Amino acid sequence: MAHKTTSSFLASDTLSHVAFSSCAAVIARCAAHPLDTIKTRIQFASPITGTSEPSLGQIRSTVRQVLQKESYSALYRGLPVALVFSVPALSVYLGAYDYSKQALGRWGRLGTHESMSVHALASCCAEILSGALWTPMEVLKNKMQVHTGSTASISSGGQTLRLIRGIYQSEGIRGFFKGYFLALAVFVPYTITYFVAYEKMKRQAGLVLHGRRVVDSQSPARQQLPFGAYVVCSGTSGALAGAVSNALDIVKTRVQASRRSQSAMSIIRHMWIHEGKWRAFGRGLLARVLWVTPTVTLSMSVYEVLKDWRIRLLAR
Template sequence: MTSYGYHVIASSAAAVVARVCTHPLDTLKTRLQVANEPIHFRTLPETYAKFIRTNSIASLYRGLPVSLVFSVPALSIYLSCYDITSGYLDKSTSLSRNHSTNHLLSGFVAEIFASLAFTPMEVMKNQLQTTKQSESTLSLASRIWRVEGLPGFFRGYTMSLAVFVPYTMTYFAVYEKLKSYMAQHYLSSPLNTPVKTDSMVSQLPFAAYMASSTIACAIGITISTPLDIVKTRWQISFSEQGTAYKGGPVYIIKQMWQQGGYRAFSRGMLTRICWGIPSTAISMTIYESIKDWYAMEHQNH
């Protein structure tokens, strides 16, 4: 199997495991972001408890099927584009794989292409997660197609780029720096085998990938949460067909400020961090581990 084939397998496995494990937190995060009433409960356990009292446990998994269908190709595009762009810049320019600008540009390219798959997923997933009435994915897709046509599935694509391009660029810049730092310390130990820090494969321990991803994700989420809330509200406005649907993101921002001030733009941030960290850490750790395994097998043959 080619290197690209292993990239697809690695990213697909990462997408499925991460999505299944963290989807309930994603549902809670989405519900909190679109809620208009003040939040009177302070802790995450209290938030969960209130949600379970007023909803079924099954409702935590609304939107999971469409998430799995889209997240596999989306994450494959995302991670493959990042690695391919990073490799191209390394070979064709003066920007080595360890250069911060390489990480920023590779993340930028990856997000632009991956959002073409992530955006339809977010549009349908968010509406399924926030509606009180059960609706099938096929029924929702048919309704969006009848009312808005193909553009309806890409509602918020520009907003998604505004949210996730800064997130992705921040994430990979921090992630790669931390990974390089850990590789240097791993190299210095006499008990460990050499680590190729200048190549795509670093063959770091499982925990190193997990720690690097966790820190990078927390920083990226903190930066991108305000616009993510606006994006989510804009994407679900189709179901309501109200003033937010007609007014667009600018109206939503004004409405949020009037209703909750600056606090409205951090609504659900803790839940988003609690969802994003395991989701990203699982994805990247599985992806990097499978890549490392392929590289070792390839070197042995």
């Protein structure tokens, strides 16, 4: 009976996708959340005018400040909210990408599902759809991570609810989607860069390891890669995408985490005038890359390996 239930579960594309992406989301978020907290604090903080601390120094001083003035648990501030949103968000994100890629490939006007234009457009669709879940998560999580007052001690559900109630009372539903279009300006280029590079690297890995390209499908003909290859492909692509999108991510973080309403243009103007012009937009670059890389490496590698495992079981 249990075997039959498992078989029917694996036979369902939808159920298996939700399960695999949820597993990937939980593992990646729990492992990399402290790095996200460090990255967010560095981006949110305004440096003293005229000072320029090296990226590694920013990371060291931020970690030291958290551990000395707060506690190790402060690095996990906002994790429960992040898990609640990131599990369904990653399911929508990966599901929309896979579906759009296959649908656009069948359509044929942009080439096959292996073409760069298909990967770019499919990643746009994935980001736009999943952004409705990522944005509220970012708003709540960012506020919890950067503010050390009453809104920051998010160790209980009651305090989280007070933060939600406060946002709703002051800004309405719109407050939870603050920076949605700015987030698209950050993550659409990020996602395009990531998936175009990732798919290209997977094909090259298939040629190197198997002498032929990876067949990207759900059938037994799909040429599977070893876990290490997924790690290298996803990690390298993630680092590149994270670096490309860092400048606007700083602006987005400040818009979403600020206690008072600020426009993106006013933040950009302030950074340019008071924080060192171009140098201000590189703030937290290393921290962002160090956060993005393990996050996407874990989430994509786990997701890909579980998909390969399902295909092998169904092929028996």
